[in-house]
Amino acid sequence: xxxxxxINVTGKACPMPLITLAREVRTLEKGQTVQITxxxxxxxxxxxxxxxxxxxxxxxxxxxxRTISMAIKV
Amino acid sequence: xxxxxxxxxxxxxxxxxxxxxxxxxxxxxxLGIEVKMWFMIWGYNCLKKRKSWFSFRRKYDPVRESGYRxxxxxxxxxxxxxxxxxxxxxxLPMSRLNLLGLGPILFNKMLKRKGIMGLEExxxxxxxxxxxxxxxxxxxxxLGISVDDLIVPNVEVKGxxxxxxxxxxxxxxxxx
Numbered sequence: 001x002x003x004x005x006x007i008n009v010t011g012k013a014c015p016m017p018l019i020t021l022a023r024e025v026r027t028l029e030k031g032q033t034v035q036i037t038x039x040x041x042x043x044x045x046x047x048x049x050x051x052x053x054x055x056x057x058x059x060x061x062x063x064x065x066r067t068i069s070m071a072i073k074v
Numbered sequence: 075x076x077x078x079x080x081x082x083x084x085x086x087x088x089x090x091x092x093x094x095x096x097x098x099x100x101x102x103x104x105l106g107i108e109v110k111m112w113f114m115i116w117g118y119n120c121l122k123k124r125k126s127w128f129s130f131r132r133k134y135d136p137v138r139e140s141g142y143r144x145x146x147x148x149x150x151x152x153x154x155x156x157x158x159x160x161x162x163x164x165x166l167p168m169s170r171l172n173l174l175g176l177g178p179i180l181f182n183k184m185l186k187r188k189g190i191m192g193l194e195e196x197x198x199x200x201x202x203x204x205x206x207x208x209x210x211x212x213x214x215x216x217l218g219i220s221v222d223d224l225i226v227p228n229v230e231v232k233g234x235x236x237x238x239x240x241x242x243x244x245x246x247x248x249x250x
Contacts (some may be wrong), residue, residue, distance in 0.1 A: 013190040015100045019199050022104035040189075053105040 001060075003071060004032040010039050010067065014024045020045050021072075025054070033059065037069045044068050078107045079244040083129060083237075087116030087159075089166040089178050089193065095250045096196035097118075103203035110206045110240050115213050116159070120193060123222045124162030139220060142211050142231040152218025159217075163194045163225065201226060208232050208240075 007024055009017040017038045024034060036047065044061070047070050052056055060071040080102045084095045102109045113121065136145055168177040172234070185192055191199070201207075207229045213219070214231055221229055241247045 011189050013188055015097050015104075015188070015196070016191055019100055019106045019203065022106075022203065050105060 001071075003026060003035040004007055005054075007034065008038075009046045010037060012038065013040055014042065014046070016041055018050060021047065021050060025056070025072075025074055032074050033071060034074065035069055035071045037067060039066045039068070041066075044070070047072070049050040078176070078193055079126060079240075080107050080108070080246045080248075081110045081237075081240050081244045082118070082248045082250065083112040083113065083114060084117035084250050085114045086169070087119035087161065087166060088169040089120075089181065090169055091250050092117070092120040093193055093196070094165060095248070096193065096200055097191075097204050098248060099200050100196055100203065103200065103205050108204075108206075109200075110208055110239075110244070111200070112208050112210065112237055113213075114210045115217075118209070118213070118217070118219060118224070119159065119161030119165060120163050121226055121229075122161035122163075122219075123223055124165055125160060125223075127160075142214050143218075143220075144215055148218060152216075155217050160166070163197065166193070197226065201228075205231070208236070210234075210237075227242075 005024055005028060007020055009020050012020075017036065017040060021034070021036055028034060040046070048058070050056070051072060057073040058070060059073055062069045082095050082099055084092060086092070099109050099111055115208050139145060166178060167175070168181060171177045173180075182192060207226055209221075209229050209231045212232050221231065
């Protein structure tokens with residue numbers, strides 16, 4: 001599945017994935033999709049929290065070891 | 075979501091405290107919460123431009139500064155404070171384990187290796203995310219600081235009434 005935007009924050013710690021995602025989501029319109037990949041230990045929690053706060057939908061979560069990719073509908 | 079608000083008051087001038095204040099500010103702002111950051115006394119140090127020991131300004135522009143300064147009551151103490159308390163975002167001490175200046179260097183190395191953002195990067199990203207910076211007027215006046223001495227261009231110089239209103243409107247207020 002192709003996403004409108006793909007972000008890679010591998011190797012970045014706590015506030016960075018959130019800030020990058022927030023910035024990208026602002027440039028997108030409602031209904032568009034974005035995929036974010038990261039390997040921070042609390043990456044998944046942060047993104048879930050972000051989606052709950054902003055009422056975004058999580059479409060898909062894939063795990064490869066520590067690396068997690070999440071697809072979000074804005 | 076749009077009308078949630080948070081305020082953060084940074085009073086300390088240490089690297090670790092400024093770092094936590096700015097991490098919280100960035101976190102709130104990325105969740106779409108309106109953040110206002112207040113700065114008092116030593117909290118300015120993380121926003122100050124680093125200057126040499128003897129380059130303190132002796133002359134202020136009286137027209138522009140009159141909005142928040144009382145220049146008539148300035149004396150030798152203001153330049154003295156500025157000389158001894160130079161601040162600068164990359165020159166802040168630590169509240170613990172300062173090790174005569176070695177502590178912050180090691181701490182910054184540790185942050186870099188762990189992929190955590192540094193303080194200057196956090197300040198810039200807070201600016202990008204729309205965090206508002208507000209300064210305490212009496213501290214500006216007493217310590218002889220000008221808005222030109224700060225690395226962020228858009229700051230407001232306000233008093234305690236504005237702070238009281240901001241905190242009463244906000245859902246959370248952090249005092250660091």
